[in-house]
Amino acid sequence: MRPSKRDELVRKALVIFYRDGFHATGMDALVAETGISKTTMFKHFRTKDDLILAVLRYRDETFRNWFFRKLDDAALPPRQRLLAVFDILKEWFAEPSFKGCMFIKASAEFQDPQHPVYVQSAEHKRLLKSAFQEMAEEAGATDPDLLARQLLLLKEGAIVAAHMGFDPDPAGAARLAAEVLIAAQLGS
Amino acid sequence: MRPSKRDELVRKALVIFYRDGFHATGMDALVAETGISKTTMFKHFRTKDDLILAVLRYRDETFRNWFFRKLDDAALPPRQRLLAVFDILKEWFAEPSFKGCMFIKASAEFQDPQHPVYVQSAEHKRLLKSAFQEMAEEAGATDPDLLARQLLLLKEGAIVAAHMGFDPDPAGAARLAAEVLIAAQLGS
DNA sequence: TCGTATATGTACCGATCAGTTCATATTTTC
DNA sequence: GAAAATATGAACTGATCGGTACATATACGA
Numbered sequence: 001m002r003p004s005k006r007d008e009l010v011r012k013a014l015v016i017f018y019r020d021g022f023h024a025t026g027m028d029a030l031v032a033e034t035g036i037s038k039t040t041m042f043k044h045f046r047t048k049d050d051l052i053l054a055v056l057r058y059r060d061e062t063f064r065n066w067f068f069r070k071l072d073d074a075a076l077p078p079r080q081r082l083l084a085v086f087d088i089l090k091e092w093f094a095e096p097s098f099k100g101c102m103f104i105k106a107s108a109e110f111q112d113p114q115h116p117v118y119v120q121s122a123e124h125k126r127l128l129k130s131a132f133q134e135m136a137e138e139a140g141a142t143d144p145d146l147l148a149r150q151l152l153l154l155k156e157g158a159i160v161a162a163h164m165g166f167d168p169d170p171a172g173a174a175r176l177a178a179e180v181l182i183a184a185q186l187g188s
Numbered sequence: 189m190r191p192s193k194r195d196e197l198v199r200k201a202l203v204i205f206y207r208d209g210f211h212a213t214g215m216d217a218l219v220a221e222t223g224i225s226k227t228t229m230f231k232h233f234r235t236k237d238d239l240i241l242a243v244l245r246y247r248d249e250t251f252r253n254w255f256f257r258k259l260d261d262a263a264l265p266p267r268q269r270l271l272a273v274f275d276i277l278k279e280w281f282a283e284p285s286f287k288g289c290m291f292i293k294a295s296a297e298f299q300d301p302q303h304p305v306y307v308q309s310a311e312h313k314r315l316l317k318s319a320f321q322e323m324a325e326e327a328g329a330t331d332p333d334l335l336a337r338q339l340l341l342l343k344e345g346a347i348v349a350a351h352m353g354f355d356p357d358p359a360g361a362a363r364l365a366a367e368v369l370i371a372a373q374l375g376s
Numbered sequence: 377t378c379g380t381a382t383a384t385g386t387a388c389c390g391a392t393c394a395g396t397t398c399a400t401a402t403t404t405t406c
Numbered sequence: 407g408a409a410a411a412t413a414t415g416a417a418c419t420g421a422t423c424g425g426t427a428c429a430t431a432t433a434c435g436a
Binding site: 193224225226227228231 | 382383384385386
Binding site: 104107121129146149150167170 | 207208209211212287288291292293295296297299301306309310313314317334337338340341342343344345346348349351352353354355358361362364365368369372
């Protein structure tokens with residue numbers, strides 16, 4: 001059970017940062033809620049920013065795992081697979097702990113384009129874009145790059161709408177839009 | 189020139205909050221950059237949150253004015269008007285001071301759905317949705333509510349993409365998608 | 377010219393910020 | 407069972423947080 005304290009910290013800090021924000025969460029608050037001593041925290045991570053980066057790496061990994069695992073398990077033909085993206089989004093939005101996209105929020109709090117947190121957040125989105133594009137290619141899209149970017153815009157917009165609560169069913173509206181966009185490239 | 193000090197503060201604080209974030213900007217930083225004394229600030233606004241709310245009200249007003257003024261000046265038929273939304277977005281993204289949507293970022297920093305900042309940010313989006321829906325109705329959409337929500341998803345997604353820099357031309361991709369969605373409701 | 381409102385500078389408040397120090401436990405490994 | 411690594415508690419640093427006190431200055435309207 002040696003390096004697990006570090007992992008435990010990352011897992012628990014993720015929940016707190018996601019729920020309360022990065023700047024709004026002090027190290028003392030982390031100590032209080034995780035039960036892990038501050039000394040230990042700073043032994044594993046030199047600065048708070050380093051901890052945040054580790055949390056984001058962990059989030060990127062677990063989120064994409066969760067997302068594409070769900071997609072794989074559905075075992076759908078390429079075209080339905082593209083649409084299923086928005087069914088999974090809907091599930092995510094329905095979770096009681098849903099609080100928007102951690103990377104959108106991270107880049108909102110760390111706006112300097114040079115900042116590692118900003119860089120890493122953008123990288124997460126680029127990985128999703130690549131995965132979408134691969135799916136669009138498998139489905140036989142005439143312009144897989146464009147279709148992937150458009151579906152990603154719908155996804156990001158839906159996340160923002162769900163987080164801010166100005167649309168009753170953003171995933172549903174996005175799915176219907178995706179159907180139209182896909183049909184435009186693949187025929188109905 | 190009596191109540192102008194207050195307005196001057198709101199205008200200048202807007203620039204700083206927009207550029208650096210809300211929590212990351214201290215009152216002392218506002219004093220240093222605006223040249224307005226802290227005493228005066230707290231005479232006009234009881235708390236920092238009150239100042240932030242005033243800034244957001246001002247932003248909502250000026251942004252919607254700017255946006256729909258541009259749309260009106262183009263004097264386009266309803267269908268082209270809907271598309272022009274994304275041309276204006278493109279202009280916005282190209283401004284050197286562009287740093288994403290202030291309301292998305294505000295709701296990312298103030299996540300409590302009860303918090304006035306969160307409430308007011310969502311209200312801004314609802315006003316945009318209403319305006320979009322009206323435009324969709326004038327264009328003769330079969331489901332103006334759905335079309336408005338979908339165009340709004342594209343708009344929010346494009347803003348996030350432009351802010352995070354993971355898409356070379358989010359406004360362009362969104363415009364092409366909007367064309368397809370509009371054609372699906374109005375015929376080509 | 378006088379009264380009133382508004383703005384300023386400075387010093388201060390207690391709380392909290394990220395991060396450190398250090399001595400003491402608690403585990404793990406051999 | 408001893409050495410070595412890891413975790414802990416608590417007290418502390420200097421800086422900054424939002425916000426206040428108070429005395430002075432500047433402007434305005436009558």
